[in-house]
Amino acid sequence: MTVAARVLGRLVERGETLAVAESLTGGLVAADLTSVPGASRSFRGSLTAYATALKGEILGVDGTLLAERGAVDPEVARQMAAGVRRALGADWGIATTGVAGPEPQDGQPVGTVYVAVAGPSGVEKVSALRLNGSRADIRRESVRSVLELLASELGGNVRAQDTEQTGGN
Numbered sequence: 001m002t003v004a005a006r007v008l009g010r011l012v013e014r015g016e017t018l019a020v021a022e023s024l025t026g027g028l029v030a031a032d033l034t035s036v037p038g039a040s041r042s043f044r045g046s047l048t049a050y051a052t053a054l055k056g057e058i059l060g061v062d063g064t065l066l067a068e069r070g071a072v073d074p075e076v077a078r079q080m081a082a083g084v085r086r087a088l089g090a091d092w093g094i095a096t097t098g099v100a101g102p103e104p105q106d107g108q109p110v111g112t113v114y115v116a117v118a119g120p121s122g123v124e125k126v127s128a129l130r131l132n133g134s135r136a137d138i139r140r141e142s143v144r145s146v147l148e149l150l151a152s153e154l155g156g157n158v159r160a161q162d163t164e165q166t167g168g169n
Helices: 003-014 028-034 052-057 063-069 074-088 135-154
Strands: 018-022 043-048 092-098 112-118 124-130
Touching: 003 018, 003 028, 003 135, 018 028, 018 074, 028 043, 028 135, 043 074, 052 063, 052 074, 063 074, 074 092, 074 112, 074 124, 092 135, 112 135, 124 135
Parallel strands: 018 043, 018 092
Antiparallel strands: 092 112, 112 124
16 A cells, blocks of 8 residues: 555545645645545645745745745745645645756755644644755655655554665665
């Protein structure tokens, strides 16, 4: 069973919903989630805000923050997760932002990624990742990492038996 399937199962058990905000992953998190039969029981939807301006316009990320630090920033990731949760009316929001390559962005080297989760009762967490590998490896590992971050917040037996190994490290 994939981490996406376990996360969705845990959300159903809890009677909670999920929304996703993606940048560097370009819809891969949503694709992973929707590949699971019955995903619609807890997955509300996703927003791919690839352009920096959309992070502010659609997800409500602070414009000054974006202007000063760029899109590849832990606070941007946190605000994206909170923003998609609010925008799509979900209990949980997760987000990805970073540099998959081939060139650095906003002064950040390739492989710099931030994944975030926002949830009920003020839960907000951000993980900073430094990934190696190809563009595809970095994007794939970003998907796995954001789902693992959510799994850790959901608790229970979500992570058990996860033996999948993906590139990027």
